[in-house]
Amino acid sequence: MPLPRYRKLNVQQQNAVVEDLIRREAMHWRQNPLPEALKVSGFERGIQWERSIIINLCVDFPGMPRLSGLLLTQDERFVDFEIETDAAHRVVESVEVWKDVTATQNTNERNRGIGAGSGAIAIKVLRTLNS
Numbered sequence: 001m002p003l004p005r006y007r008k009l010n011v012q013q014q015n016a017v018v019e020d021l022i023r024r025e026a027m028h029w030r031q032n033p034l035p036e037a038l039k040v041s042g043f044e045r046g047i048q049w050e051r052s053i054i055i056n057l058c059v060d061f062p063g064m065p066r067l068s069g070l071l072l073t074q075d076e077r078f079v080d081f082e083i084e085t086d087a088a089h090r091v092v093e094s095v096e097v098w099k100d101v102t103a104t105q106n107t108n109e110r111n112r113g114i115g116a117g118s119g120a121i122a123i124k125v126l127r128t129l130n131s
Contacts, residue, residue: 011115018118022125026053030129035059035089038067041081045098048074053126059089065096072122074130078102 009017033039034049038057042049051074058068065082066089072078082097106117116124 011113015115015121019121019125022053022055022118022122023129025055025057026125026129029054029057035067035085037083037085037089037092038081041083041092041095041098042071046073047071047079051130053122053129055122065094068097070101072126076102076123076126078105078119078122 030050030053034042034054039049042052053072054069055072055078056069058064060066061068065084066087067083067085068081070078070080078101080097080099080101081095083095084093085091086093102119105119105122107119107123108117109120111117
């Protein structure tokens, strides 16, 4: 039996899907409390949480520190982080990674065949939420 055919999304539709996913994650963490250990680690490093967004946050992912992910700061810098915490994510045991990875993000708004890079889309979301 042949597989059903699905309509492929055009570049603008693909970009809209990525934007929606980033916006949903960002809004979730603006409307719900961040894990205390992440909040404190960010404050100590100059993150203004009310003007920054979480792009991806993994909590208790097997084989990783208890908190890991990617955030976009108020200064439009991408930061990769991995934080080992207690089981309740309140106490920072160690910060394994806190690295500016802006240079590795695709922040080009016009890429041949894919449209805007995910970094450019994340910056758009950040600017929209902060305006």
